[in-house]
Each structure stands twice: as structure tokens, then as C-alpha cells.
Amino acid sequence: MKEYEIKDNFINVPDFELLEDIIMPHGHTTRKLGPELELHNLPWFFRPGMSAGATERSEKLNNEFTNYETLEPHEDKLFQHVFMLKAYQSNFIQALIPLLAAIDPLAFCRIVANLTLPQKENKRSLFHVDGNKEENPSSESMTTSIFYMNTTNGPTILEDGTEIECRANRLVSYSNEIQHAAVLCTDAEYRVVINLNYFK
Secondary structure, three states, X not given: OOOEEEEOOOOOHHHHHXXXXXXXXXXXXXXEOOOOOEEOOOOOEEEEOOOOOOOHHHHHHHHHOOOOEEOOOOOOEEEEEEEEEOOXXXXXXXXXXXXXXXXXXXXXXXXXXXXXXXXXXXXXXXXXXXXXXXXXXXXXXXXXXXXXXXXXXEEEEEOOOOEEXXXXXXXXXXXXXXXXXXXXXXXXXXXXXXXXXEEO
């Protein structure tokens, strides 16, 4: 695998629109995903801090990378929905079936949606990796993918300085060892991404 891989228009338009209806805060549609399952709007839960997987290498990158100011502690917050974490699964994971099928890994380990609110200026989270060796000794052999739900001016920054533009229906994938940081947007009501960690 290259350092990173980008795939635009990753899932087909009807599947993406269904996902939008359920996940995005402006969605208002009740969708039936089978005879016994109706999904309304996705519930979001407040979480302070988005850079939990910081390491010594993260600290070095945070000191060296100055293209964007780092979020102040009171700004470093988001809303999150955990679709899957170890044995836990949300009912809403059913809405992700087209996305999960398109990725088609050996096994998913963690799937979360993150919603951040706009800022007056673009600032970034701390560099981090998803998960750590204490939580998952095999985390280094995992792949991380980010699926962008809307288009904003808040890119994802990889540790080599590469900026991945935040475009709706785009998937970017890279080794879970690669440090990354999220830049909050200034041009939209929110920035919504789905983070997926899995074994290929």
C-alpha cells in the first residue's frame, strides 16, 4: 500500500444520500432498513478532546508542525457516535452496510463518526493515531480510513505534511501507524467524518 490512498465517489449516490439522511444533523428522513428496523436521525454524544491516541512522536510533530495553530483545550471538543468498538455495536451500524461492503476488510475493530463545529479560523487537533498498543497490541498492523460526509475547508493532515481535502463521499486510507490531525472548518455548519480502523 502507498503512504495513503484516496478514492472519490466511494459509494454510489443513492447509498450516500441514505447515509446523509441518517447521519447528517440536517437529515429528517425516517428510513426502514428491513422489516423490523427503522432508523431516525443519528444520536450524537459530546466528547471533550479528539486526540486521545497521542504518543511521543505525536508530541514531536505537534512542536514541529506550525502551518495551523493547535486547538486550545477549551476548543478541542466534538460530538461522536460510536458505531462499533470491540464487542459493542450500535443499531445504526446497519446504515453503514454499503460503506463497509465497499471497504471489505478481514475485520473491523473500531468505527466512529465525529462531528466538529466551525471555528473563526482553521485550527487543528493534536497529531495522534487511532487506538494504541495498550488497547490493541495489533494496532500497528491495522489500516485507518476516513470517510468524509460533507465538503468543508477542514482537511486531514498526515505526519509528512500532506493535506487531504475534506470532500463528501471521499475515502482516504493509510497505515494506522501514520500520525494524523484534523483541521476544523470555517465554511460549513459542521464537519462530519466516519473513522474506520480495520485489518485488511
